[in-house]
Amino acid sequence: MKNEYSSYLSQTAKEIQPSGIRKFFDLAASMEGVISLGVGEPDFVTPWNIREATILSLEQGITSYTANPGLLELRQEICKYLKNRFSVQYNPKNQVIVTVGASQAIDLAFRAILNQGEEVLIVEPAFVAYGPLVSLAGGKPVPVSTSPENGFKVTPEQIEAAITEKTKAILICSPNNPTGTMLTKDELAELAKVIQKHDLILISDEIYAELSYDETFTSFAAIDGMYERTILINGFSKGFAMTGWRLGYLAAPAEFVSVMLKIYQYTTMCAPHMLQIGAIEALRNTFNEVEEMRKSYQRRRNYIVQSLNEIGLDCHTPGGAFYVFPSIRSTGLSSEEFAEELLKAEKVAVVPGNAFGESGEGYVRCSYATSMAQLQEALKRMQRFVESRKMVLQK
Amino acid sequence: MKLSSEEIEILKILEEDHKLPAATIASMVMSDEETVQNTIKKLEDQKIIMSYPTLINWSKVEGQSNIVAMIEVKVTPKRGVGFDEIAERIARFPEVSSLYLMSGAYDLSITIEGKTMQQIARFVSEKLSTFEHVVSTTTHFMLKKYKHDGVIFEGGDEKDRRMVVTP
DSSP states (O other), X not given: OOSOGGGGSOHHHHHSOOOHHHHHHHHHHTSSSOEESOOOSOSSOOOHHHXXXXXXXXXXXXXXXXXXXXXXXXXXXXXXXXXXXHOOOOOTTTSEEEESHHHHHHHHHHXXXXXXXXXXXXXXXXXXXXXXXXXXXXXXXXEEEOOGGGTTOXXXXXXXXXXXXXXXXXXXXXXXXXXXXXXXXXXXXXXXXXXXXXXXXXXXXXXXXXXXXXXXXXXXXXXXXXXGGEXXXXXXXXXXXXXXXXXXXXXXXXXXXXXXXXXXXXXXXXXXXXHHHHHHHHHHHOHHHHHHHHHHHHHHHHHXXXXXHHXXXXXXXXXXXXXXXXXXXXXXXXXXXXXXXXXXXHOEEOEEGGGGOGGGTTBEEEEOOSOHHHHHHXXXXXXXXXXXXXXXXXX | OOOOHHHHHHHHHHHHOTTSOHXXXXXXXXXXXXXXXXXXXXXXXXXXXXXXXXXXOGGGSTTTXXXXXXXXXXXXXXXXXXXXXXXXXXXTSTTEEEEEEOSSSOSEEEEEEESSHHHHHHIIIXXXXXXXXXXXXXXXXXXXXXEETTEEOSSOOOOOOSOSSOO
């Protein structure tokens, strides 16, 4: 090599920041006896019927490629599911692609719609991957900060203020990672007006749709006038406890899908065949388990919200997902300090809120997808930590 | 018996972990400690909670009773692993509540629980009978439960018939 390695690397790739979550977890992983409230995945194993169907398919020797957008049978089940659950109708033949994780579906969406320099509004605090995916597709991520006073719900005014002539699309994730905030049908309808007024494309990340607790989940694509401009993202990871399977899907108007499919053909070909067989079983016969899991999360949510408030960390009640996003301002620490000191002093891992965007500063993300016994212990330790901080502050 | 959704929630929590303090359960169902204590006491009195670790007579709770069936299965044992491999695979289905290898006319005895008759029928026709080594299945539906795990469910209220004072 004639030059430094970095001179051979792409500028865009070099500019992408490594995930703030990862950085923190290397530290946590090096310690013993840590209770982690940092894990963004279910504590359930994939239901056995799904695993068994996949094992059976391997025994039968089902190991070939599938059609690019996935098995037609699976796409039909997905469409049936979207129609029955969320009243949105898609044609399995040309409006759905089964992807390797919902993240890939988001990647495809950005690559299909963005020209160099076009802007995508990202409602923050947000999942760490959105911004980098926009950059990689040549676009420019523009954060739209939400405020805790409003329960981290984005308002039409906040969106309006961030729009420029370069704004092409907006990404909204509800129920949200990391805040757990879920937008109601009326709130979606209000946002829809601004989105339509400025002729934006909506990428609606609905991966936590199955995990909504107080109100029925409404798909953004079901709101009047949104279907034609929405790329709906969903998957099996969260609701069906299938994170490691990496199976997601997108549904959108056929004109969008045909372009995304072109990119998908060349980059991935298709999602793994045997896993698609498992996904068919998931959509056909797993709703009892999904409902039981949902109820179990809900009970734990109720417990953790009340307990956090009791120990002096203000926490709103999130409507979905399996995260709570309490304020840690009362401790006089920044998000990162809080997470680091809590880990060192009491061996409880949480994720600093600023890892999800600036508006997350002053907050931490706690996942309650862990057993009640662990949650109780974690809360006990956090209480001790908060008490000790109070002593420090009083001096 | 018709129970409120909160009461059913409490039963499910206790079934999973009977050691949780009432205050914790209260926060999980968004209620208060005293109400939870009273509810648990009531459910014990009604013999819906029968013993601890929590044995619940779900058949007394409207909308929550399971349909239970015993299935006799004949299996061709597989060389090298006998009955173990297929038995272990069947055992993992959550619908299967017990599974034994038997001597006599059939090989595996399966107890299966489901919410509906269809769920059980689907398990037998789509899962169980499609296993390569399963030769035949015979399904018997359970009609009534008198005694389970040493606990008498119906008609077994044994009163203390002794006199109050005896020499």
